[in-house]
Amino acid sequence: MIYNRVALIGLGLIAGSMAYAIKRANLAKEIVGTARSAETRDTVRRLGFCDRVTDTAAEAVKDADLVVLAVPVGAMAAIAKDIAPHLAPGATVTDVGSVKRDVINAVGPFLSDAVDFVPCHPIAGTEHSGPDSGFAELFENRWTILTPIASTTAEATQKLRALWEGMGANVDEMDPDHHDLVLAVTSHCPHLIAYTMVGVADDLQRVNDTEVIKYSAAGFRDFTRIAASDPTMWRDVFLSNKEATLEILGRFTEELFALQRAIRTGDGDHLFDYFTRTRAIRRGIVEAGQDTDAPDFGRGTKR
């Protein structure tokens, strides 16, 4: 038992999965949850992964020793302002936002010295969202990054680390700005690019939607999984990690133009060398246990 009462603000994929994982490992005495939408609250009351579902965030955080902000990044400031007067002294506030500097700037100013703020980002997710998309195994063998700030106590960071490890995650600590750059590379830009490619396919008049769907197995469908992620969450990610995203996009278009020129001029060696280099990273990811080596992710292929 690491915490007495955990309050989950926002009840989507991440909060739901946390609730299941916390219960499975018996990491908290009580889980209280709340969400802005009455429909979501009703769904969670029916699913039962929270011990109590309250109608307001202010009620949810009452006497909680851990408060988890699990809402889109753009909604963090309003929630922080809302709950701040109701936080128990000594409580830890954390979040699960995909961007860290902007969340720190948005949430930090509302929190008194009596509470600890431990910004956090679990690197895990699926293309599904909403209160019925969570499951206990989501964080297993995935990394969770904590980005403590100057005022965070070591004890608060340690307790939160223990919670994540109890849910099956590996935990790292990192500077918030470095986090935002790393994630721009491994997550934010890949998402924007996937959204773009799917949008282009959707737009083309000469290639109709049926054809795009029928012949998607040749690469395109992997992009559509990413591009099916929650639109509100991703809008906020790009708006709040603007600088790093635009920097990496700049690098991306630079490289893309170089490959485009190689195609136009028929420079096969440039293409071959580039495509050979990128294989090594894949091997590293599979060896690190961050993906499966089953061909085609094992989609219906019985080998």
Place this chain on the structure above:
Amino acid sequence: MIYNRVALIGLGLIAGSMAYAIKRANLAKEIVGTARSAETRDTVRRLGFCDRVTDTAAEAVKDADLVVLAVPVGAMAAIAKDIAPHLAPGATVTDVGSVKRDVINAVGPFLSDAVDFVPCHPIAGTEHSGPDSGFAELFENRWTILTPIASTTAEATQKLRALWEGMGANVDEMDPDHHDLVLAVTSHCPHLIAYTMVGVADDLQRVNDTEVIKYSAAGFRDFTRIAASDPTMWRDVFLSNKEATLEILGRFTEELFALQRAIRTGDGDHLFDYFTRTRAIRRGIVEAGQDTDAPDFGRGTKR
């Protein structure tokens, strides 16, 4: 039994999978195979998915009533020239290249009127390549596109269609140029973009390879699967489908710049609307049975 003797020229993922699928459904009396590399031929002799492995393509095609060119697109012309004098009258020649117009231009001129040419492209594959990567189920419920040319007889097309259906595939017929455009959208551009993004990540000095690998679960790793595909095959695809690829890349960068501007100017509505639209295509693909709806492709997630 649809064919008497099938000759597979090139023994990688596609040819190997064809051999297993043909044997499983008993679609040919004999399968003869050959490959340029002695190492590949030895591997296939050991694996045994061909009844005979010959050292030359000329030997392999002798008395075959179906000859399958399963080599990179850039190697098609040389192979066609090599085998042409040895083809049995009445034989059907087909290929499995990812580009059709260029293969028709490369192979067609070498074939006499005594043989039928049925250009073909099975829309199936994995990130693995080589003689030991094939398996019988690869084509199941995937689409195979035939692009017959003016001189192709209806009978030859029909027989090849029956072979592919016997291997579990759905079969479509299409104009070669339209095929090349559709595949530029659903396959060639997604691959180039994935290669680019993985290359950018590999290049960045401030984000080291370990971090890219550890935190890849947030989107990036799906790109690395695509970018682990065979470099020779993909070099040839881009060089031989230059026009359509460059056209779709142009559309892609146009859209990417629009989204980039929306990020820079903080236009959240533009981003939200774009990200909402792309969800529908994903639903279509899952409903058409071309992908699994298991979260995260079911990677280790037990729901």
